[in-house]
Amino acid sequence: MAGRTAATARRLRLAAELRKLRERAGLTATEAAAAVGTSSGQLSNVETARFGVSADRVRAMAHAYSCCDQALVDALAGMAGDRTKGWWELYRDVLPPGLLDLSELEHHAGALRTAYTAHMPGLLQTADHARVVFRQVVPELSPPEIEHRVSHRIKRQEVLYRADPTPYRTIVHEAALRMEFGGRQVARQQLDHVLRMAELDHVQVLVIPFAVGAFPGSGQSIGYASGPVPQLDTVHLDQSHGPVLLDAESQLAKYRTLLDRMEATALGAEKSREFIRTLLRNL
Template sequence: MAGRPAPTARRVRLATELRKLREKAGMTASEAAASIGTSSGQLSNVETARFGVSPERVRAMARAYSATDGALVETLAGMAGDRTKGWWEQYREILPPGLLDLAELEHHALTLRNAYTVHIPGLLQTADHSREVFRQVVPELSPPEVEHRVSHRIKRQEVVYRPDPTPYTAIVHEAALRMKFGGTAVAKGQLNHLLEMTERSHIQVLVIPFDAGAFPGAGQSIGYATGPVPQLDTVHLDQSHGPVYLDAEAQLAKYRILLDRMERAALGPDDSRDFIHSIAKAL
């Protein structure tokens, strides 16, 4: 018998926020279950994302918890009612779940911010550059595995190409611009692509040059996705074992500050573009 599919990060986030509402109301699971006419076991299954929940039940839970943030409640109800499957589901049995969760997170974000020290952001990579990055993975990926990851990465980029593109800010260190993944030809193609992307009004690329010296967040690969309401913002950190997702209020505040300070350490958009052009021209 096939096991129940693991819940997506979006469903887990919905469950987490419902639990937070209950805890904020000072109610035990037993009290909450009784107030909405269900059992403690069923409520536990909802709060741990083992079971889904309907928009009507979300609203009933919010009323029982005396939740007054209407925007948050309606956003959570919308998440509960959204049963559509995105393009990333075709990779469900092929790629690690964390990569699918990242595509889903980016798809629903209102704005995106990334900061990278030694890599070009995935949303701005060419297929050739991306392929060389995945060829360096340890343990080594097979050629089909590499191609699956490349195609997934390129499809993620629809958020900056679609008719209603997501506003995107990428903070990139000079080190990433000078890494020659795939050799000179691939590196030059990647830098030229980066320059083309800066011509899009919704994309801002900011370069931190070596001359900027030390800066907060150096060495980290940070992503920040803005949700429909501030409580649903999400940070994702690239790790060797896959993306890590953070959503606690203190964590969100910390990474907003880090990204703000990294932006202040970077050149402005026009100077950044000139800087990228100078590196590309020298190749």
């Protein structure tokens, strides 16, 4: 077991899931440690993400805990076996940890769903639009800090461009589409970019017009990242103090339902593209 100086959200999630498996098996930490051939102290370090854990040890723990969900065991072993450092590590000294956790979450997600009412989706923002957004951060960011955040946001978008792109479906309210961040020229370039991305097979942009009126989830920015199995899905809420990640089963169910209802309220994909085209022509 290897020690880590800073546990990422992904490592913390693995540790939490292993603890859940033990607790569901009705084993104390001492009993579980004996069953897998380690000490209770080492097991505690694994369950708190102070130590990393190998894929083989994860499988041994799952067997000791009588876990019969092979898909979940395989997914957890995959999380443990992936020791590669992602591109986001280059930003560790210049950005808040929460933004790096978000990058890692998106990188590993099997599919992404988001919903925005006042902002463009981060994965669809142009650099000029993002730069305007970060200039409004309180407390104010320095020019270098702004550029670090802009480059990080654009780098996150690689999940939509790689050889095996991540399926992405986003709900955008008309208010976000009409806001002229950075003036008309920047706004036109932003709308044009969203429209071009919406034409991709793996990207779906669904618009909720003003005419809809009230709808579930209004006022929230929501992200939903699908894991290799549903138990490892994660909800991302975008707050002014940084990203908040949720993974309790009840929370996952709540936000799946909320996104489903928001999508039912929105225009279909083709009507949404035509809606954006109309806004672009009139801008």
